[in-house]
Amino acid sequence: MIKNVFIFVANLFRIFSFLTEEVTLICKIDNIGDYLLFRNFLEKFRDSDFNKNRKVILIGNVAWKDIFEKYDKLSVEKVIWLNLSSLQNNIFYRYGILCLLNTFRIHTIIQPTYSRNLLIDFLVLPLKAKFKYTPLGDELNHIPAIKFKNDHQYTHIIKSENLIPFEFDRNLFFFKNLDPVFSKVKFFLPFEKVTNSKKVISFFIGSSSKNRQLSMENLNYIVNSIRNDNEYQIKILGGNAEFQIGEKLKNLNRGVENLCGELSLPETISEIGNSAVVLTMDSSGLHMAMGTGVSKVFCFSNGNHAFRFVPYPKQYKNLTVFFPPIIELAIGKHPNIVYDSFRNGSLIPIDSIRIDLAVKRILKGLRSE
Structure with missing residues (x-):
C-alpha cells in the first residue's frame, strides 16, 4: 500500500x-x-x-x-x-x-x-x-x-x-x-602523460572483497622481492581504505612511495598509465592499466566472475594473470569448465595463489622490460 x-x-x-x-x-x-x-x-x-x-x-x-x-x-x-x-x-x-x-x-x-x-x-x-x-x-x-x-x-x-x-x-x-x-568502438582510457626519472612499478592494492585481497604478508613479499632492482621506483596505489596497508609497506621497504588515498581517480589513472609495469588485484586498477595500454600488467585473481573481467580476451597480449592452483591448472585446457564454475563468483581465497611462482614470473618480465 x-x-x-x-x-x-x-x-x-x-x-x-x-x-x-x-x-x-x-x-x-x-x-x-x-x-x-x-x-x-x-x-x-x-x-x-x-x-x-x-x-x-x-x-x-x-x-x-x-x-x-x-x-x-x-x-x-x-x-x-x-x-x-x-x-x-x-x-x-x-x-x-x-x-x-x-x-x-x-x-x-x-x-x-x-x-x-x-x-x-x-x-x-x-x-x-x-x-x-x-x-x-x-x-x-x-x-x-x-x-x-x-x-x-x-x-x-x-x-x-x-x-x-x-x-x-x-x-x-x-x-x-x-x-x-x-x-x-575500442576500449581505451585517456591519461596525462608525464616523464618519470625512473621506470615506475605501480602496485594497485585495493579490492572490494577480502577473498580478493592479498594478505599483508604476501603484499610485503611481492614488494620486497622486486624493490631491490634500482631501475624501478615502486608506488603503492589505492583508496583511503588501503592507506594503512600502504604505510606498512612503505615502512618495511625503503624507497617505496605510498599514494593510497592521496589521488583522485583521474590522477590514479595517470599514475598507472605512466607506469612501465602495473601489479594489481582483480579490481578497477586492472582496467585502468589495460585501458591506458601499460606494456606489462600482472594481476592476482581468485577467479571471481571468471572471464567477465579477467582474464582479458587473447588479443590483449600485455596481461599476465595469476590464479589459485585449481583454476591455474584448468583454465588453459578447460576454459568452459572454469567459466561455468566461477562465472557467478568465487570464494577461493586469493592467498592460495603460489606467490613465490608469481614473483618469479614478474621478475622475469621485469628483466625483459
Missing part, C-alpha cells in the same frame, strides 16, 4: 515534463570498473542515427564522478548522480530520485548493464518512455522470477546467440545492435 502511494506521488511529477523536449535516458549505476568498460560508447551516442540528436541524460554512480567529469562530461547534456548506499537503504531518497526522473519527457531508455538488479529496474520500469532497451543478461544480481517478469516490461531485449563473457564485448554487442556506428 505504502509503495503504491509513493509511486503515485512520483508519477504526479510527470506534469512537469509536458512542455519539455524529448530526451534519451541512459541508466548506468554500477561500479568503477564497470564504468571504465562502458564509457567509450558514450562519445558516439548523442550524434548516432539511433539517438536522432535527442539530448542525453545519464543516471550515474557518484563513485566514478571524477572520471566522468575529467574525460566524458561533454558526451551528455545532464547527469543525475546517485549514491548507491542511499538508493538501497533510504526509501525517501529512492522515491525522490524517481520523482526527479519523472520530470523529464523521456523518449528512449537505455539500460546497458548485463547483470542488472532490482534497483535498476526500480528506476527504469516505472518511467514512461516509448522505448526501453536492455540486454537479456543473466540472473547474477536478480531474483530469477522477478527478472523474468520485469523483462517483459522492456520494449526491446537484446540477446546474443553466442556466449560473450568479457564485459566490454558484452557492451559492444549491445550497442552495435542499436547502431552499427558502435561496432568500431
